[in-house]
Each structure stands twice: as C-alpha cells, then as structure tokens.
Amino acid sequence: MMFFFPRTEFADLILLHMELYKIIYYITYDLSMLLAFVCTVISLRLINKRGIVNYMRGFYWYGLIGVFVYIPHILATHFQYHFEFAIFLNNLSVLFHFSFLSVLIIRAIHKDSMKKYLRLLFLFFIVAIIYYLSKDAFVQDSISFTISNFGLVIFCCFYYYDLFTHIPVLILKNEPSFWIVTGIFLSMSIQIPFRSIIANLQNTISISDYILFADIMNIAYCLLYIFFIKACLCCIQIRKEP
Amino acid sequence: MLYTNSERTIIFLIIAILLTIILVGFIILIVYKYQQRQNIYFQNLEKLQISHEFDLLKSRLEIQEQTFQNISREIHDNIGQKLTLAKLHLNTLVLCGTTHEVQRVNDAVTMIGEAINDLSDLSRSMSSEIILSNGLIKGLEFEINQLNKTGLYNLKLLVVGEPVFLDTNAELILFRITQEALNNIMKHAGANSIIINLLYEHCNLTLTITDNGRGFLTDKHQFGNGLINMEKRATMLNGKFELHSKEGEGTSIKITIPIYEPEKKV
Structure with missing residues (x-):
C-alpha cells in the first residue's frame, strides 16, 4: 500500500483534516437542513390541491414532522442544546422516515400481488427497527438507521421492477414517484456502507473518519431533498396542466 | 494491514465516489431501458391503431361496394x-x-x-363488374365516355407504360378514387377539361387526375370528406396521395401505389 502523505506530518494533517471535515460537516449539514426546509415549504403547496396522484397526497407531512426533528437537531448540533433529547427524537424519526417513505413506495407500485409481499416486508423491517431502537433510544443508533436504509433500498428495487413489468406509459421526467424513489435509492445506497461501518466498527474508527462519514451522509441527504423537491415540482406542474 | 488515517480517508472517499458513480450509472441505465421499452410500446400501439383503422376502412369500403x-x-x-x-x-x-x-x-x-x-x-x-371482368383501364374508359356524352366536359385518358393487371381490389379502389375525384370536379371545380393519366412504371403505378378548374387553397385541415376518403383509400393500398392546387390554376390529384407481383396484361 502506498503512502499518500509523509508520515512525519501525520499528526498535523489529522488535526487539519478534522478541522476541515468539521467545516465541511457544518456546511453540508446546514445545506441539508436548508434543502429540507425548502422541500417542506414546496410540499405544503400540495395541500388540498386537485389532480395530484394519490401517493403524493399527504406528502407534506414528511416535511412538517421533519421540522420537529430538525429544530432540536440543529440546536443540538450548533449549540449542544438538549443533545440527548435531539438524539432521542432523531432515533424515533427513523421509524417515521422508514414507514412514511416505504408506504409511499408501496402506494406508487401498480401490482397488487407485489404490494402484498411488500407489506409483509414492511412489517419485518418495522419490527427490526423497533427492536434496535428499544435497546437505548438516547444513544445514536446506527443499526436501526442501517436497517431502515437497507429496507428502503429494497423497496426501491421493487419499484424499479414494477416499472419494467407495467405498461411503459409513464413519462419519467414528469413522474413524482420516480424522482422520490430515485432520491431514496441514491441517498440510502450511498449511506448504507458508511452506516454499516459505524454500526459495526463504532469503537475502532477514528473521529476524523466519523466526521467524514457524517459529511458523506449529509451530502446524501442533500441529494434526497433535491429529488423530493423535484417530485413536488412535478406534482405542481401536472396540476397546472389543463 | 493497518492503514493510516489519511489513507483510510482517501479509501472511504474513493468508495463513496465509486458508489455514487455506480448508482448514477444504474439510474441512467434504468431510464434508458425504460425509454427504449416505451418507444417500442408506442410503436406497437401506433401499428395497432393503423391496422385497426385499415380494418375499419376496409369494412366500410366493403359495405359501400355491397350497397x-x-x-x-x-x-x-x-x-x-x-x-x-x-x-x-x-x-x-x-x-x-x-x-x-x-x-x-x-x-x-x-x-x-x-x-x-x-x-x-x-x-x-x-x-364493380366492369372492373372485375375488364380491368381498370376499360372501367375508366367507360366512365370517361359517360361524361364526354354530356358534352359539358372534355375528358382524356392517357396510359403511359406497359399496363399490368393489379389485384382486383386495388383496381376497384383506384376506380372509386377516380369516380370520387370526377364527382368533386363536377360539383366544385367548374372545369371543362379533365385529363386522367395512368403511368405504369417498373414497381409503381401513378394515377393523376388533372383539371383546369378554379382550384383552391390546399389546407389539409379543411379537406372535405371526399379528399379524406381518397387519401385513406390510397393509404390502404400502401400508396401516396398528393394534391396540388392553386386558386385559378386547376387541381391535380396524384396517387402512387406500389405494384407487387405484376402480371403481364395479355
């Protein structure tokens, strides 16, 4: 294995990197929060609007409930304000995040036979998430997050399968479900390896790696919200068409 | 082997970037394949629609012929x-x-x-007896004689090339198109000279009906039923329908159909 930097400068570099990662972390974190806020505001425009596809009805709840998690999380991240409470909320939010998005995917799928199996799978993942969350809800639980991400990726794969077995009449660039599922698929798939590493090697990875992972996951969340915004805009556009 | 922090960082970054590239590639592949499938689906749908329209037109023509x-x-x-x-x-x-x-x-x-x-x-x-027993040319000659007898029109039939017998249905459809065109000329064109030209080529037959009437603006959206029927009938023979007209300069209708497996006229 070749060395990328001279060994003598390691200590300084690690500190320098950590500072850099922290800055990147705050930037990516704030950006993801900002995008989440924009997504919530845009999704609110879908309330009581006619001509919206069924699975997008009530999508604004994802953002609205998200706000109750984000605010304590932002306060905890920037000001260490009620840190434990923020982690507790964040842990609970994974349950909502998983169930809300997986139900949305199930509703967007056309095949009834497939929906039946996905409901069973949904129950299995919910039980698994609750089991790991119940161990200690006040400590950041990466296993439940990993399970949630993994479950959502599986649901996305089923959606893509359904897309190819159903009559190909959808215009993908105007299809909200496609944007939502693609956002979830990209974001969750990027997160899975790093969440798995955190979940399994929590005690062996360094702080700098930990912050790097957090940066990557923040970027993944940014991607997720960008795709969600696009999906909401698709809905608004479809509604505007005569 | 143990890696240093910096090395690990770079490895993780490379993993993240590679993963992102693979995932984006996967999404692009899905979109591309879906688009491909969609194109094939719409092409088939279009073919089905055309075939359905043909069947419908064929039935209509059969009913009309029977009547x-x-x-x-x-x-x-x-x-x-x-x-x-x-x-x-x-x-x-x-x-x-x-x-x-x-x-x-x-x-x-x-x-x-x-x-x-x-x-x-x-x-x-x-x-359709005259077409069935004597062919298109005799049928057209008969039609022309009929109109010439009125003394109002001067009709001519020009046959260029070596005539061949077409499928009876094809000849009948061409005959009906000519009748429709002559009917239109008599009703609207105010023409006194009409030339019907049959051009037999190696693999095409071109039927042209030209008059010296008042002509009209050829806006396809304003085609009457007569012209639309002619066009549909020509399409039924895998043919091409062309209409050339200018106000004050007469009208010319040109139908080109492919001739398959021609039989030499005895």
Whole structure:
C-alpha cells in the first residue's frame, strides 16, 4: 500500500483534516437542513390541491414532522442544546422516515400481488427497527438507521421492477414517484456502507473518519431533498396542466 | 494491514465516489431501458391503431361496394325491366287518337328509352363488374365516355407504360378514387377539361387526375370528406396521395401505389 502523505506530518494533517471535515460537516449539514426546509415549504403547496396522484397526497407531512426533528437537531448540533433529547427524537424519526417513505413506495407500485409481499416486508423491517431502537433510544443508533436504509433500498428495487413489468406509459421526467424513489435509492445506497461501518466498527474508527462519514451522509441527504423537491415540482406542474 | 488515517480517508472517499458513480450509472441505465421499452410500446400501439383503422376502412369500403352492387342490380333487374316493359306496352299501343296525342306517346317512348339508357349507364358505373371482368383501364374508359356524352366536359385518358393487371381490389379502389375525384370536379371545380393519366412504371403505378378548374387553397385541415376518403383509400393500398392546387390554376390529384407481383396484361 502506498503512502499518500509523509508520515512525519501525520499528526498535523489529522488535526487539519478534522478541522476541515468539521467545516465541511457544518456546511453540508446546514445545506441539508436548508434543502429540507425548502422541500417542506414546496410540499405544503400540495395541500388540498386537485389532480395530484394519490401517493403524493399527504406528502407534506414528511416535511412538517421533519421540522420537529430538525429544530432540536440543529440546536443540538450548533449549540449542544438538549443533545440527548435531539438524539432521542432523531432515533424515533427513523421509524417515521422508514414507514412514511416505504408506504409511499408501496402506494406508487401498480401490482397488487407485489404490494402484498411488500407489506409483509414492511412489517419485518418495522419490527427490526423497533427492536434496535428499544435497546437505548438516547444513544445514536446506527443499526436501526442501517436497517431502515437497507429496507428502503429494497423497496426501491421493487419499484424499479414494477416499472419494467407495467405498461411503459409513464413519462419519467414528469413522474413524482420516480424522482422520490430515485432520491431514496441514491441517498440510502450511498449511506448504507458508511452506516454499516459505524454500526459495526463504532469503537475502532477514528473521529476524523466519523466526521467524514457524517459529511458523506449529509451530502446524501442533500441529494434526497433535491429529488423530493423535484417530485413536488412535478406534482405542481401536472396540476397546472389543463 | 493497518492503514493510516489519511489513507483510510482517501479509501472511504474513493468508495463513496465509486458508489455514487455506480448508482448514477444504474439510474441512467434504468431510464434508458425504460425509454427504449416505451418507444417500442408506442410503436406497437401506433401499428395497432393503423391496422385497426385499415380494418375499419376496409369494412366500410366493403359495405359501400355491397350497397353499390345492390343498387346496381336493383336498377338493372327491377327498374330497368319495368321501364322496358312500359316502353314495350307503349310501342304496342294501337294509336287512333289525334296526331298530337300520337306525338306525346312517341315522346314518352323516347324519354323512357333515354331513362333506360341512363339507368343502364348508372348501373354499370356503380357495379364493380366492369372492373372485375375488364380491368381498370376499360372501367375508366367507360366512365370517361359517360361524361364526354354530356358534352359539358372534355375528358382524356392517357396510359403511359406497359399496363399490368393489379389485384382486383386495388383496381376497384383506384376506380372509386377516380369516380370520387370526377364527382368533386363536377360539383366544385367548374372545369371543362379533365385529363386522367395512368403511368405504369417498373414497381409503381401513378394515377393523376388533372383539371383546369378554379382550384383552391390546399389546407389539409379543411379537406372535405371526399379528399379524406381518397387519401385513406390510397393509404390502404400502401400508396401516396398528393394534391396540388392553386386558386385559378386547376387541381391535380396524384396517387402512387406500389405494384407487387405484376402480371403481364395479355
């Protein structure tokens, strides 16, 4: 294995990197929060609007409930304000995040036979998430997050399968479900390896790696919200068409 | 082997970037494949629609042809027979009235005779018999003679190339298109000279009907039923329908159809 930097400068570099990662972390974190806020505001425009596809009805709840998690999380991240409470909320939010998005995917799928199996799978993942969350809800639980991400990726794969077995009449660039599922698929798939590493090697990875992972996951969340915004805009556009 | 922090960082970054690239590639592949599938689906749908339209048009033409046959037979067998009988009765009358009355009976006999001839022509024109037994050229010659007899029009039939017998249905459709075109000319064009041109080429037959009438602006959206029917019939023969017209410069209708497996005309 070749060395990328001279060994003598390691200590300084690690500190320098950590500072850099922290800055990147705050930037990516704030950006993801900002995008989440924009997504919530845009999704609110879908309330009581006619001509919206069924699975997008009530999508604004994802953002609205998200706000109750984000605010304590932002306060905890920037000001260490009620840190434990923020982690507790964040842990609970994974349950909502998983169930809300997986139900949305199930509703967007056309095949009834497939929906039946996905409901069973949904129950299995919910039980698994609750089991790991119940161990200690006040400590950041990466296993439940990993399970949630993994479950959502599986649901996305089923959606893509359904897309190819159903009559190909959808215009993908105007299809909200496609944007939502693609956002979830990209974001969750990027997160899975790093969440798995955190979940399994929590005690062996360094702080700098930990912050790097957090940066990557923040970027993944940014991607997720960008795709969600696009999906909401698709809905608004479809509604505007005569 | 243990890695240093920096090395690990770079490895993780590379993993993240590679993973992102693979995932984005996967999404692009999905979109591309879906688009491909969608294109094939719409192409098939279009083919199905065209085929359905053809079937519909074919049925309509068959019904129309059947109606023509029935009317033609009715004219020939029923009305024609009755008029012939009436003429015969009038001819066998022993006239003992005044000269004026005799003249009126003779006029009536002449008129009935003319009516019988007109009806006979109409019957032949409606019947597909002439096409079935004598072919398109004879059918068109008959139609042209009919119109020339009126003295209102000067019609010419030009046949270029070596004529071939087409499929009977194809010839019948071309004949009906010509009839429709002539009917349109008589109703709207105010023309006095009409040229029908049949050009037999190696693999195409081109039928052109040109008149010296008042012409019109060729806006496809304002095509009447007659023109639309002609176009549809030409499409049914895998042919091409072209219309050229200018106000004051007459109209020309050109139909080009492919000739498959031509038989030499004996």
